[in-house]
Amino acid sequence: MNISSTRVRFAPSPTGHLHIGGARTALYNYLFARRNGGSMLLRIEDTDRNRYVEGSEEQLIKDLKWLGINWDEGPDVGGIHSPYTQSERTKLHRSHAEHLVNIGKAYYCFCNKARLKSIRSGYNKYDGHCRDTDTNITLQRVASGEEHTIRFRSPNRGTTTVNDLIRKNITVQNEQLEDFILFKSDGFPVYHLAAMVDDHVMGITHVIRGEEWLSSLAKHALIIRAFGWSEPVWCHLSVLKQPGGKGKMSKRDAKTEEHPDSHSIFVHDLRNRGFHPGAIINWMVLMGWSLDDKQEDFNLVDLEKVFDLERINPSPAAVNFGKLDHFQGKYVRQMSESEIAANIKPFLFKSGLEPDDTMMSKLVPLIKNRIVTFEDSVQWLSFFFKKEIILAPSDLVGKKSTIKETLVILQQVKLTLEQLPSLEHENIESKLRLLANKLDLKLGQLLNPVRLAISGQQVSPPLFETLEILGSDLVLDRIQEAIKLLEDIY
RNA sequence: GCCCCCAUCGUCUAGGGGACCAGGACGUGGGCCUUUCAAGCCCAAGACCGGAGUUCGAAUCUCCGUGGGGGCACCA
DSSP states (O other): OOTTSOEEEEOOOSSSOOBHHHHHHHHHHHHHHHHTTOEEEEOBOOOOGGGOOTTHHHHHHHHHHHHTOOOSBBTTTBOTTOOOBGGGGHHHHHHHHHHHHHTTSEEEEOOOHHHHHHHHTTTOOOOOTTTTSOHHHHHHHHHTTOOOEEEEOOOOSSEEEEEETTTEEEEEEGGGOOOOEEEOTTSOBOHHHHHHHHHHHTTOOEEEEEGGGGGGHHHHHHHHHHHTOOOOEEEEEOOEEOTTSSSBOOSSOOOSSSOTTOOOSBHHHHHHTTOOHHHHHHHHHTSSBOSOSSOOOOOHHHHHHHOOGGGBOOSOEEOOHHHHHHHHHHHHHHSOHHHHHHHHHHHHHHTTOOOOHHHHHHHHHHHTTTOSSGGGHHHHHHHHHOSOOOOOHHHHSOTTOOHHHHHHHHHHHHHHHHTSSSOOHHHHHHHHHHHHHHTTOOHHHHHHHHHHHHHSSSSOSOHHHHHHHHOHHHHHHHHHHHHHHHHHHO
């Protein structure tokens, strides 16, 4: 085994759905590991039993895999450092906490929550009440089963300096630190201890995580130094901000009047909306990282070759859903038509439409430049499948037109189409162009009532192809229906 | 209240003392194309947070403001 090779981890807590902030952290870890020929681990940090959400671990794994982010070791695939679920490692954490007590770097604390609450009042730090109690006494109290925690003995003078890869040296005054808890009275470790122990034992070389950890970085470095271990390379990613750039990205669906182009920040919602994982990856990777001033289109394979921690931008990035749409549209346009068909199908079925493959192969070319998400296909195509379409007669009449004119147009078009042996779009086009000419109308003026009559919509895929696919029975029926409606109000 | 981080077009960013009256992308406005809507192509508007300092020279280095963000638990 090459013990010097790069090892990174994504270590989420199973408290809810994966959102794009977490996904982006996972992505950066994954890419960095692949770039360096190293290993990526997934570790579930579930030491807070109160916040545990049933099923979220499975969902998280599903979402990551869907995005194409994989790992070499983890709770689902195992590995030489199993288990990868933190709550199953508490014995290890406990023994490490006790070791710190033995070497004088930590101590048992018997203060109850009521007392802590009373001394804290506001932002006061722990007063060190149990810090200097005689060891023989504390050991006895622990042995007798008295409820206790283990606290880290923080230095109260001097400074602690830690180096972050993209932020350089970060120095804190030690007097700012308190004797924080390493091990809780419920028998579980606190994150600070558990993560550092696991990272060390699992051979993690680079810790790439969110900015929210920056303020406890000194604690983590102090723990590692107390054990006498060497530190990983630290790399703290900035947070993601709301679309407008004001405030932290919020978990609620951000689609509002202010941000009409917004989407949910949860990966599984994006998936259900019909986004392609590749588009999401391309979009996410650029929030806080760039290669240069030339290339913005990347797929996972590209990124695995060029991703670099040094080019991460430390300043917070606002989420821009418009750009997600852009990458998604681009993705669709470069996909093959059969691929698009395969992606669209589930959405059509979900809406109760039942396309077969030959139908799909005719339809996809008409909409592939018009859809953004795969879900969009539903509104473009549903009138092809419905038995009846709902029409308001007034919609049939264009703004600059009259009921009479519209009626004439529809009647003439119907007549023209009836005379065709079969509906082929080239043929329809030449005949209707002639008709427009004859009636002294622009082609658009002639076509719009027809579009409405057969689709029920102001906008539709290109009309001539649409008529061909619909077939003459349906087309003539719908035009006749529209004529009837107009006659009723005329 | 205290600590820490960050600061280039509306947004994502390039830039790392002279190559910058600051480049690209999304979005926006306009044009071309056109049967609607798109797609595509072309054009345009649009930024170095403020103030000191260092320097022959500052978007770039330093300091101070200001603004934004993160954190200060027997949460992660």
